[in-house]
Amino acid sequence: MELLQQVTKLCARLAPGGWHSLLLAHGLDITAVPLGTELIKPLNIDRSLRGFEDFASTGNRAIEPGQPAYSLLYHALASPEVTHDQTGQPLRLFPTPAEIETVLNFVYATNRSSLQRLRKQAGDNPMAVVVFASEYRNAAQTVHSEHADLCFSRTGIARVGTAPCRYDAPLRSFLPFVDDDPYGIRVMPVRYSAYIAMQLKGDPKRFGPMDAQPGDAELDFWVPMHKLFNGSQCLVGLNLTLDLDNHQINEKLRHIHRSYTGTGWQEPQISQPPFVVTDNLAHWATPQDMGLGLLLPNATPKLVEAASLEGQPLSFWMPRGTGGMVHGRHTLDEEGRFEDLNDREGVAELVKQGGYRALHYHDNTADGWVRARCPALQKLLPSIAAYSVIGAPDFFPLCNQRQLLRWASTEPDPNIWHARLEALSNVRYCANLSLKQQPFSANDLGVTAIVGLPHRAKSKSSPSKNHPVVDRPSSLPDAAAGIFGPGWEVGRYPPFGSGPFSLSGYQMASPFTEDVRICAALGSYWPGVAPDSARTFEPRSNLHSIIPLTDEEIGQHGATAWDNQQGPQLIAHEGRMIARYRAYEYTDYTRVALDGRFSLHLTGRITQRQYQDRVRSMRRVYNVLEAGSDPVLRKDWPLLSFRLIHRPDAELATAEQESGLTLAGWTHRFHVYKRGADWTPQNDFKLRYVDIERQVTLLISEQAMLIRYGQLPWQIALEAL
Structure with missing residues (x-):
């Protein structure tokens, strides 16, 4: 079936679901016969309609040959903000991933490109068949921030899970939640596509990379030009057969035995299963449902499993x-x-x-490559692979590392985190050089960068200034953590010392739950967008809470904790109140995974804005307590309780009455204490007791703060925002 027939069929399916009237408001009749003529006629785009505010201002046709972001039909189907018809009623039908890919292929088919024409367009710049991970994003998240557009990276971030993937059609995204199981975590896939691309030096005004780094003007980046797909409509004069090959490997156990002596294992055993795992890590989704190129990690009953050899525990x-x-x-x-x-x-x-x-345990995280195989182009163009990462679950899937980094740069306190924030998209290292059929070069330093299609024309407006970011998961590296040897999704080799550095999956903890335990307890020390369990355990070193999780999210009062741990409790001891903790030393997150008790049921719903509001509120608490940004002073004020207040609330009403101030909007409640001596009770070495010298309760809104010292009346807290 030719692409136009497929587009006609999907338009006919969607039309009665509200799409006919919605697109007719722009002058496009998706039921017209013949549809081909209708798709290329000029339109009067109504950019006041919801979801079309950030459609490219110079776009005026349903299909603009070779220009997805200027094609109204593609934007409407691919944008996560197009969810309502022209009257504001929810759309009743939505396109499948395969249908969105069909329209994208049709955009390129109508351009009637040939290899000769593309060579002319590239000029003297090298060309190749290059695999990219990609997403269609709203304006605020694109490379140029001018209008909705496709974003590309030669690194894709998939994530392990215990349940099959779930596609949310209105959001045009996959989600990790299992609605009827708070401990279920769905795998998260990556969309890979092959493009004919040209190699260019960094040029932010033309294609990027996003958030250009020092030295990018001298680095080489592959920039997509023309999407490849099966059939005779892709390139004039050629009938293409396109396949995507992938290789994934988990070799964490092998590298333990390479890094340490006397473990009892050596070559050649450690280069074989189960020390090295290449099977049953990921698979391609069915193209009929998801389109070509959706790489899915294999769901496993548990995030971590015991390793075995010849039927015996390893x-x-x-x-x-x-x-x-x-x-x-x-x-x-x-x-x-x-x-x-x-x-x-x-x-x-x-x-x-x-x-x-x-005992050895293994997880299903991995890294590897995805490479295109196209016989018709094999002798004409080289094939350049994408770097594939299968990472740990993301406990904040609606939050984004790059957005957090950009927000933090505008805050008055530059030292919010224990370590410098970094997005993986800003890292300039080559990909893993030890992979089979080594497809990467030590000089290829732009593999994690995010680029756009070569920019055609500047938009007449800048909707990103007031256009909200869509909260949804991302498989591109700006939503992943940078490298702090290791990071969260991928590590760096060698981990410390001088370069040259390369990215690697084997440099991470084995299993990944050991990374989770360390990073979270250090106040999200490395990744930034990760759970903060600093307040769950006894005060240690100079650590303090940065990203407060609510009492419910850490499992207080019988709720489902993200890590199955029990937070601090106020108890009476020898006539006084003290704080009781389960000691960090005796926590075992690998055991949590073996028991199937990790959960993102609550943390996974936190939006980017809510995450940032929490971080800011926690900082304001320290400032009012005169702890400022000094970690030594902050550690003296552990967090006992954090809640989101919903009206009506008796304590809030009393506080407002006593202080004479009404808090507007959201309200955070913090309960902190000035710590005194700490000790281990004789009857249980797994507990830690901490004396309480003073208790303080705070109610915080975006604009004001009320404070109560002990049992004294509530008063307005004086703060410098």
């Missing part, structure tokens, strides 16, 4: 000084009996010293 001699990057808390004795070291006092020192036989 064990090893725990090396000394792994820095918490290797799980070694479960042991086997000579008789094969299992022991959980978390039940021993001083487990942290036991793990640090090593020297015992521990």
Whole structure:
């Protein structure tokens, strides 16, 4: 079936779902016969309609040959903001991913491009068949920030999970939630496509990269020109057969034994399963449903599973000084009996010293490549691969690392986080150089950058200044953490010291839950957009809460905790109130994963704005308590409770009455205390007690703050915003 027939068929399917009247408001009749003539006629676009505010201002046809962002039909079907008809009523039908891909292919088919024409367009610049991960985004998230457009990267970030993927049609996105199971986490896929691309030096005004870094003007970036797809309509004079090959590998266990001696395992065993896993990590979705190029991680019953060899549990001699990057808390004795070291006092020192036989666990995270195979072009153009990352679950899927970085740069306190924030899209390292059939070069430093199609014309307006960002997950590297040797999705090799550096999956903790445990407890130290469990455990070092999670999100009062841990509690002890904690030393996030008790049911609903409001409120609390940005002073004020207040609320009403001030909009409630001495009770070495010298309760809105010291009356807090 030719592309026009397919487009006609999908338009006929969508028309009765509100699309006919919606697009007719722009002058486009998707039921017209013949449809081909209707699709290329000039239109009067009504950009006041919801979802069309950021459609390219110079676009005026349903299909603009070779220009997806200027094609009204493609924008309408692909934009996550086009969800209502011209009267404001919700659309009743939505396009499938395969249908959106069909329209995108048709946009390029109508351009009637030939290889000779593309070579002329590229001039003296190298050309190749290049694989990109891509997304259609609203204006605020594009490379140029002028109108909705496609964004591309040669790195895609998929995510592991315990349930199959779920497509949210109105959002035009996949979501990780399992509605009837708070502990279910769906896999998150990546869309890969092959384009004929040209290699250019960085040029932000023309194609990017997004958030250009120092030195980008001298770096080479592959820039998409023309999308490739099957059939004779893609390139004039050629009948293409296109396949995407992928290779994924998890070699974390292998690299443990390469990095440490005396583990009991060596070559050639460690280069074979289960030390190296290449099978059953990911698969391609059915093209009929999802279109060509949707890479799906395989769902597994648990995020972490015990490794086995020849039907027996895989064990090893725990090396000394792994820095918490290797799980070694479960042991086997000579008789094969299992022991959980978390039940021993001083487990942290036991793990640090090593020297015992521990059980190996593996996860399904991986890295690898995706490469296009097109026989008709094989001898004419080289094939350039995309770097594929299958990362850990994202507990804040609606939040974005790049947006957080941009927001933080506007805040008056530059030292909100313990470490410098970084988005993976801003990293300029080459991809993993140890992969099979090595497709990457040490000089290819732009693999994680985000680029756009070569810019045709400047938009007449800048809708990004007041156009809201759509809160939805992203598979591009601006939504992933940068490298702090390691990061969250991908690590750096070598982890420390001088370069040249390369990205790698094997440099991460084994299993990934060890990374989660460390990063979260350090106040989201490395990734930025990650859970902050600093207040869940006893005050330690100079650490303090940065991104407060609500009492419900950390499992207080019987709710579903994101990490299955129990937060601090106020208890009476010897005639006074103290704070009681479960000690961080005895937490085991690998055990949490084995038990299937991780959850993003609550944290996954937090939007970018809500996340930022929490961070700002927490900072304001420290400032009012005269702790400022000094981590030493902040650690003296641990967070006991954090809640979102909803009216009517008796405490809020009392506070407003006593202070004479009404808080408008959202309200955050913080309960903190001035810490005193801490100790371990004699009857339970897994507990920590902390004396409370002073309690303070705060109610915070965007514009004001009320404060109560102990049981004194509420008053207005004086703060410098």
